[in-house]
Amino acid sequence: MATHDGSDPTISDRLNTVLESFIPGLSTMEDPILPGPRDNRGRQRAEEVIINMDNEPQQSERNSSATAGASNTNPQQDEEAVGGGLFDMRIIHTMSDSKLIIFALILLAKVLYDHGLGLLVFVGLTGTFGHHNVTLKRQVSLKHHRRAPMLALMLIMLFFSSFFVYYVFEDQELYKCLIFQQPKFQTFDLWTVLWCTGITDYILKYITISIKCVIGLLPHAAISVKRKGRAFLTVEQASQLFRILPPIPLWVTYFNQDVEETYIAAYIFTIAYVLSKAYVFYVRFTSMVVAIKQLLSEVQYGVAATKDQIGDSCPICQDDYTNPIQLNCKHVFCEDCVGLWFDRERTCPMCRAKIADNPAWRDGSTSLFIQFF
Incomplete structure (x- = not known):
């Protein structure tokens, strides 16, 4: 075989021809750039480095074509990957859309308008409870240096707070929840049940703190400091036991208000709720019995x-x-x-x-x- 200039092929030309037959595209590859001469320290001289700027566009085209060929090997995976990324971006864009934020603000304004008074009452009850709870703990920690007028003032404030709530909502007769009766409402929807149970639970908390204030006011001769702690424990366990009872009639009424139409579902919900409350009652009752035993016994730490x-x-x-x-x-x-x-x-x-x-x-x-x- 002769070369392009008509001369006989050399051994190097024959070897390249054999390699090209086994390795496609070998003829298009460029010769490697050999490093230039180095100085005495082994560093390549900067002025000897030659960059062929004319070959860069061709190399870029070959790289882009090779990348395109590799990407076309599995287009389904690429579409799924791109599609998943675009889907996530669309979710983020939708969540941050100003229209959604405006709608959320409108919905929040509607809820505040419909239940603003109720939410305001719960905020006031929560703040009053938190203040008196922290104050009582602080006075108990002072032992004999407690301030009796502060505890007496707490009793008065808790009484008037409870009276004020029942007076403002006198037409609803919320006090009936304390004696396991239904308040005065035409329909018992979810918001009504939550409203009645929440108000009743806060009132019972106020009563619990009031009883603890009375125990804190007792002199050291009547009850020792060590026994006061166990008395507080017994009152708290009794309070938690009693507080699970008032919501039962309200939730049973809520589950059975459409009993004529869906009596099977109403019975299932009622039975499941009563069984769960029975278990909670058993746990609370056991804890209260243990607290009473500790109160009646004499505990010696040393x-x-x-x-x-x-x-x-x-x-x-x-x-x-x-x-x-x-x-x-x-x-x-x-x-x-x-x-x-x-x-x-x-x-x-x-x-x-x-x-x-x-x-x-x-x-x-x-x-x-x-x-x-």
Whole structure:
């Protein structure tokens, strides 16, 4: 075989011809650019580097054509990938559309217009409850230095808050929910049930805080600081047990208001609701029984400490010891100080050894949960 100029092919030409037959496109490949001469340190001289700008457009066209060929190998996957990305972008664009925001604002304005008074009442009830709950916890932590006028003022404010709510909505007769009767409403829709259960639960919370205020006002001679914590626990458990009962007649009425048309569904919903409430009642009742047993029993966190065991001052109150007791971990504290500590913690203040049981609700706090169901 002769070359283009008519001369005989060399061994190198024959080798290239064989390789081109096995490797398609080898003839279109360019020769590699050999590195230029280097200096003594092995670095290539900058002036020796030559860039062929004329070949860049052709190389770009070949790269684009190769990319197009690779992308055409599986067009379905590419369409799905692009389609998924475009779908996500459309969702984001729709959610951020100004029209949707305007509609949401209009809907919010409608809800505020229809239920503005109810929402305002719930905001006021929540704020009043939160303030008195925090104030009571603070006064309980002061032990003998509590402010009796503050607790008495809380009693008065809670009473007038409850009276004000029932007076404003006198036509609805919401007080009947406290004695398991239905208030005065023509229809019991979902909003009505939530309204009645929410108001009733807040009133019961106010009553719970009032009872705790009375316990806080009792002198130390009537009830010790250590026993006050268990009294707060018993009142809270009894309150949570009673608070699950008033919503039952309201929800049963709501599930059975269309019993003539859909009596099967009404019976199923009612039975399921009553069974769930029975389980919750059992759990609450068990907790209350345990709290009563703790209240009636005498809990000892340690033994009386001797003079050799006590130090200069109590690590909690930083004052002289009053009825010092030594815990199982050998640390000594005032009996009232460590009793108040274990109303909030279950470990030793010094070494964090576990001494007491769960201290929940013994600090005078009341549950924030609203019993809507």
